[in-house]
Amino acid sequence: MINEDLILSQVVGGSLDAIAREMSATVTRTARSPLFNEAHDFTTGVFDLAGKKSRLVAQAPGCTLHLYAVVGAVDHLMEAFRYDLHPGDILLVNDPYHGGSHSLDWTIVMPVFYNRKPILLPAVRSHMGDNGGPVAGGYNPRSKDIWQDGLRIPPLKIYERGEKRKDVFDLIVANNRLAHWLEGDLDAMIGACKLAANRIQSLLDTYSPEEVIKALDSRIRYTERRVREEIASWPDGTYTAETYADHDFQGNRDIKVKATVTVSGSDLQIDFSGSSAQAEGFINSPLSNTTSFAFVAISTCCDEDIPINEGYMNPVTVTAPLGTVVNPKLPAPCGHATACVGAEIAEAVLLAIAEAAPKRVGVNAHKLPLAYSNGYYDDGNPWVNLNFFGYTGGAGAAYETDGWGLYPPVMTGVILPSIEMNEMQYPSRVLKHEYTSNFTGPGRWRGTPGLDVQIQHLTESWTSVMMAGVRNTTRGFCGGKDAPSNKVIVDYGTEENAEEIEETAFGINMKPGGIIQFHRAGGGGWGDPLERDPSAVLDDVLNEFVDVEGALRDYGVVIDTETMSVNIEGTNRERDKRRQNKTTK
Template identity: 30%
Template sequence: MSKTLDPVTLAILNGRLEQIADEMDATLYRSAFNPIIAEARDACHGLYHAETGATLVQGTRGLPIFVGAMAFAVKAVIDKVKKDGDELAPGDTYLFNDPYAGGTHLNDFRLVRPVFRDGELYCWIASVGHWLDIGGNVPGGFNAKATESFQEGVRIPPVKLIANGVMNRDLIDILAANSRVPASNYGDLNGQLNALDLGEKRLADVLEAYGDDIVAAAFEAFSDRAEAMMREAVRALPDGVYTFEDYLDNDGITADKLTIALDLTISGDEMTLDFSRSSAPCAGPLNIAYSTAAACCYVALKHVFTAVPANAGCLRPITFNIPETTLLGVKPPKPVGGYTETILRVIGVVFGALAKADPALATAGPFGTINALSVAGYRDDGSRYVMFSFFGGGLGGNPESDGLNHANNPISMATIPPAEILEASYPVKFTQWALRPDSAGAGRHRGGVGAVYELETMTDADVFLLGERGIYPPLGVAGGGDAALNRFVWETDAGERSPELASKIADVRVRPGQKVRIESPGGGGFGDPKTREPEKVARDVRLGFVSREAARETYGVVLDDKGDVDPTETRNLREGAAA
């Protein structure tokens, strides 16, 4: 069927269908109550296959990790409909946040709706967004001490929120009763419903303009094209088995490190990703479910093979081995609230293994933690607040350039919420929001620079952090240096303190005026630092990215009193180091 469509029609339909998801994203961003959706864009939308739930179309602005996982989420709804013998009707909408059934963690709520044409199910349309608080032991949900999912919040399996056009108010009441900030969640829910309504209307416009069969044929053609392009990309890599390992600091309960190990096999135009050597399920919240792990790989491959369209077809040549005996394929009630840290390491090992297959793909490690910070308390008027935010750091150097400074992680298109928005929304004040000197891994192409975020609370407040890279730094490659470690401190009457388990803490209380500070890592460096152009090092010093001491000791570059390169001293220092 797809062969009958000419390239021009396919291109137009691809643009119009992507625009549907983009417009749904924009609708939610502009109507959500909580800054993590409205400003950070922690959400996504898409269209999914009627029978399999496979991704048909995604937008260009949605969170990629959600896009990869949503196919599993839609399939979970399809399975429920079949199991229960549900009768579907136009407008029916399922809601759930179950991280073991196509979810990620409990804060991420999914809405899934069937789309009908002439009384027949045509496809599914879906929305996901990060709600601010859904109960559990810790405001905001990032409980670094959780040993069961029950301690992370309320878990909702796929249930009908809307049936035959009628909202289930009892379900709304249950959700409200299990949140510290129910008004925020209710606002986000309505934003997602509005996005679904708009997406359904825009899809109907396209179907009316082109016909149901033509659009269905386009969906098939898009998937076939993605498969062909992925097979071509894999075929270009040499056959073999490529291994890579990286580590998580700990699980928040014990100090033991966790290993994420990948054996990547290339055989012709097919690839197998085998994670069976990874650590066993852990006691703390650094576990993830199979669907989340597979979604990470999807994100990693899309980063590397940028020309391949992002739909289910690109995964047809890929086989996953993610056993339940590892922390990457857990079942309930294993805690998964810290999934953001684990998926970053999964993406990193995929990058690392592919770089062994083709060194031209090598990129040094990014800062590798979202530093999930929650600050909670009561305003002067007695109302409760929960501030949650994530923060940036440096990306890794690569064969062509330095890494980005103060960037977001490769899991997302999200943006770091602005300080002004957080200060306007919550009783906090930022006293530092700056780049962190000497945080980047040194190299011919250095890593991006991390950042310093310091805030003080205006009320008595509880503070919670779930982060990583406090023990195992972002890695340099090809002779490049590792980046600085993550660091978190808070003020007490006796001075500053840091967590015993590096970047995880769940029991800090601060008074008004006391500060908490995150010093995020930079990215790893690429190549020998002694081969970096001295003028680039001098510029880094002038900009405050690198100290004079590091310029001399790490890069072998000597600067004069004016900050210019001293060519003679630099040459002598570098030649002496080489000898």
């Protein structure tokens, strides 16, 4: 590549990344739903149509689990309308069986034309607050088929030749409990695409479409080369791992996800053969969702300065047998796939890669104890609160770094809402949201500490709970210990109604003032806990992430409670004794 080509690639690629970021800011600042304007539960990106299929060419930081799932949605939209696209068309899809993940994630795409030919495709994928169907909020633990997950939207046009299809728009809004939010949220997504279209037109006026595509080809090749260099550094071989989801919310337990990863030079094959058959409950992962979680796993193993685009997945082949929990047949329900079994998909891939590249894996954790609530405002409009504060935490450790922050990598673009704004937007109070001791996976590097969260709803409410990570907790890596179990108590603090949810609960009615308590486990550890620096253990004790007893139990570190310092001799004796016990077993 000559310098001029390199410069053009950087300018065009950087311009499209900036456009994607401006799209993201537009959605945040104009949407009505707190899911958008506070939690940032959406992703924006730009695709091109250089070949038969679309390619991801730019993206803004967002909900990471959306990133590659958007590819399937855009491809299905292009397949449906390739010979019926016109300037001003805006497309929508949410169907898991048309490139979606779960039906709560909606994708809007606006093709940008130049000389009557579609060139680039700005897109927004967002988690909506409701999706019609039997239950408020769209998560239906009783779901038996895809229709009980909520409204299915196949590929359709909501704008045609620049004119709003009001009948289609009204039909969609009418089938949503949060119509007072939905219309504004859709307008925000559409507005972001229109803004991007104007910016892209200016880019195409400055550089010809041929130059733009040439620059994007170069940028994709660069990403692919960087990813291939990473894969090629791993030893050739076949590596297998399996993990389990606790249940499918229909009484079936220990749902297996098996990943066989084959490294061959700079090529990587991921085969999910041997995974459980598709489940009765709503945890089935459509192929685009499965591919996206595999992408999340691979991206966490690569340098963060690699541009995110189609080149990331070019070296990777994903195989998922039809009729399994990782590639179900219609009409299997999929409503919970972005958490369960999505978490297990990424976890199984990382556990397999750990055999080849142990220093590159870790940090994944997404086994959410999902408990969402709904009720009514004083004006009669319904509200749905996903209780985001209860899902924070869970990020695991990686080589040379403890778990950090409040969200694991699959949700790193999601922002913890402001407690004050949350209390203005919902009739609720966040009574507690704090780290707690001895509630993470120990290791040479430990996972993020677990949290104790208490959320109170001030008006009558109904809460459904879907537990995960209770029996099959988030895994540690390379000798690190697994995370502890999640726990949720509904009507916490009342003697007569307090209930710890073991697996699932549906529509529990709570009186005004009812409290939900989340014990959100921390992430898994990395490496043998006996190799953790004793001074780091002491820091954790002083920060109350670990207590004195936990330091001894989990790390073999003896703390002098009078001086609050490490007893070096006692620690060395304790650790030597434990290591000797290991070798004699």
